[in-house]
Amino acid sequence: MKNKSIKILVTVYAAVSIFMASGWSFFKMMVRCKEQKKQIKRKWFQLSHIKVNHPRHKFEKEYEEGKAWCMQQNMQDCYMKSRDGLILHAHYLPAKNAKRFVLLSHGYKGSGFGDFAYTARFLHENHCNLLFIDQRCCGKSQGEYITFGAMEQYDVQRWTYYIARRNKKKLPIYLYGESMGAAAVLMASGRKLPGEVRGLIADCSFCSMKGQVKEMAANWFHLHWIGLLLLRLDLFCTILAGFHMRDADTTDAMKRNKKPVLFFHGGADTYVNQKNSRYNYSMCRAPKELVIIPEAKHLCSAYVEPELYRKKVLDFFAKYD
DSSP states (O other): OOOHHHHHHHHHHHHHHHHHHHHHHHHHHHHHGGGGHHHHHHTTTHHHHHHHHHHHHHHHHHHHHHHHHHSSOOOOOEEEETTTOOEEEEEEEETOOEEEEEEEEETTTOOHHTTTTTHHHHHHHHEEEEEOOOOOOTTOOOOOOOOTHHHTTHHHHHHHHHHHHHHHTOOOOEEEEEEEEHHHHHHTSSOOOOEEEEEEEEEEESSBHHHHHHHHHHSSSSSSSSHHHHHHHHHIIIIIISGGGGBBBHHHHHHHSSOOOEEEEEETSSSSOOOHHHHHHOOOOOSEEEEEEEOOTTTTTHHHHHHHHHHHHHHHHHHHH
16 A cells, blocks of 8 residues: 555656646746856747847848947946845946937847847937846846846836936936837836836837747747646746746736837737737827838837838927927
8 A cells, every 4th residue: 555655656746747847948948047148048049930030130230230339339337226136237328418318128138239229329319318228137137037027117117216316307208118128118107107207119019928928839839738838837937936927917007007108010020929019009098109010020120111110209209208
């Protein structure tokens, strides 16, 4: 009887271990990042879906020139503590005769100088003080886990107050995010923000971590039993990273937000499907505009239709400054 019980326990343990193993692997790839950041980033960009959706794929010259311009600027290092005790970093670039502040919130495993390579110079030359934030677990910011906006939304909120405390002239403040950074900005809009915040710009945002991971698991990795995978992933997020997947969702924020939003999305985006921005737009109760660039891949709208993109941004500033 004892031997039979031991065999049952061993079998159950083995089954549970196998069941959790794939969830752990997915968690390490998607959420855990700091200890092997450079190695994971190299592997990540080998995925075809990432490669064809990156601006380098068709706009390498413009991308690299913009990134080089960012790196050549004399920027100030800024630091702030997150609500969970992480030291977060940002680069600050003041503009002559500044008319506004723009917080730049980069995407998943990205960087401000990369994601905003093509728009940073344009913004700066149009009298925008720029704050390039390093999301947690990226750049010089501390952190071991990327939370798809669940915690980043609070980081964005705190950076916004960081700007407001130093904004002696009470200039307008805009929150500009790309991809996951856009989702974080949209989520932050449902929370208390300084009165100087006049609007949000969200380029290629997703709606939720659950929806984005589900689509990636099914369409990129062709995984089965996705519901069980998400259950395991959420378990690791809760126990190890301190957040629930449901915390990374724009829906409630879009219902509460009162700040105007300018949405952009590429119609040919296969990284974050345009249906995400259409959903966020439909949920938003504030003044809003949605611009779909049919030929653009992920974060490529500014490259494909630069004149239209820049006009929409400047018109947005002019309307709400």
